[in-house]
Amino acid sequence: MKIAAFCLLFGIWTLQCSASDTVCYGDLGCFTDAPPWGGTDERPIAHVPQSPEEINVKFFLDTRAEKDVQVSNDDMTALGQTDFDYRRDTKFIIHGFLDNGGIKWLEDMSDAFLAVEDLNVIRVSWPGGSFTVQYAQSSADTQVVGAEVGLFINNIVKEFGGDTKSFHCIGHSLGAQTCGYLGAGVPDKVGRITGLDPAGPYFEGTPNEVRLDSSDADFVDVIHTDAEKLKDFGFGINQVSGIVDFWPNDGIQQPGCDQNAISTIVGIEGIADGTRNFVACNHMRAIHFFIESIGTNCPFTGNECTSYGDYRAGKCLTCPSGKCTSMGYGSIKNKNVILQSDQGHNFLQTAPFSPYCEYMTYVQVTLGSNSDGVSGKLYLTLYGSSSNTEQVQLSDEDVSLELRPSTTFSYVAQYSLFPNGFNKVKLLWEQDEFTVTNQQLTVSCITVWVDFEQKLYSFCGDASQKLNEKTRYSYYTCSQCS
Incomplete structure (x- = not known):
């Protein structure tokens, strides 16, 4: 099914040759299909844009007082009779290929914005362009x-x-690339553009004027969730496109997008949305991350790193100026730090299902010199004054550790929440196979680096305390492990 959908969307790239052309549409300006807009390796088929009448752009205003009011970009008198207020910030939300202005996620994002701020939200629909058979x-x-x-x-x-x-x-896919173009018609740059998995085909590898880039607004933040190569069904761009770029789960394969076809297509939002999520689940995930980021208290922090592998190995824990940048709506809060550093590759992990945001920690457990040697797994739970996290395995799923005396085990552990007043951990271990003798471990030190706080917590062990298998043992904060 995915292959059929892929062919439907991108099988239109047959060779055709024509002389370059230019069209002009009044106040909107002139457009050409000459290189780099067409006839290049990145854009083998050259097209000039259709007319505004054919593309049929429509604008729908949402405010806290009224919703779904159709407005026009050339009738300011009519706009002035709505609840639009220029003194508020204004959000434009633009969909991508094969979507329209009535798609549910546009309304969900608008509602999320208005729940936290008094804004003007304008949803942009362009069905005459987005629903063409030629990408x-x-x-x-x-x-x-x-x-x-x-x-x-x-x-x-x-x-x-x-x-x-x-x-x-804020734009998704082709909508993200659209946001990049609006800056050309605005003498002074807009304040912000957010690209949600910007479209890759016909944009990746092109010059800056053709695609979304860091110069298109005062602040450009980008979330990549489907940056796989097109031949492997990736629809997003695998290229730094903003002032700050986030690559959750390496920006390629999102957890939760490997569900079976029936459970995905027949989803709670209906067959149409379910089919879209099945065909382009990774591509759509950037939308869900951003919507969640609008109203959550979870920080969605990302870490600058040279690779996702280094991030997972705990090699990129320190953030510039001691403050990590949040992916999504809150990223602009760290604007001054971002502008002073190269943040093209910020990595983080997410949960497979909503709520997606997780708290990253870097855990190190050092066993005592009098521990027994055994193969098994370690698990850690975080506790605060009134709450605790789930128990998390300190190794990848189905991966066992060689638990040897005086050995330190390190792992980037993700938790769905972080307890207030964090002051205690509970450690549990289990061995892989039955042994005749009763094996026991001792712990000399546990440290937990909390990423969003940029703070290290130490928990001192006791070499005389023998830990039996499958039993939780408590450790409390101390100034420093000896």
């Missing part, structure tokens, strides 16, 4: 959609006043 044509049409949004912003500022910095464009 290459849709890619070209994003230029006109971006110009339409840019015209809207210019007219708002001209008619009502305000600052272009108060505008934030």
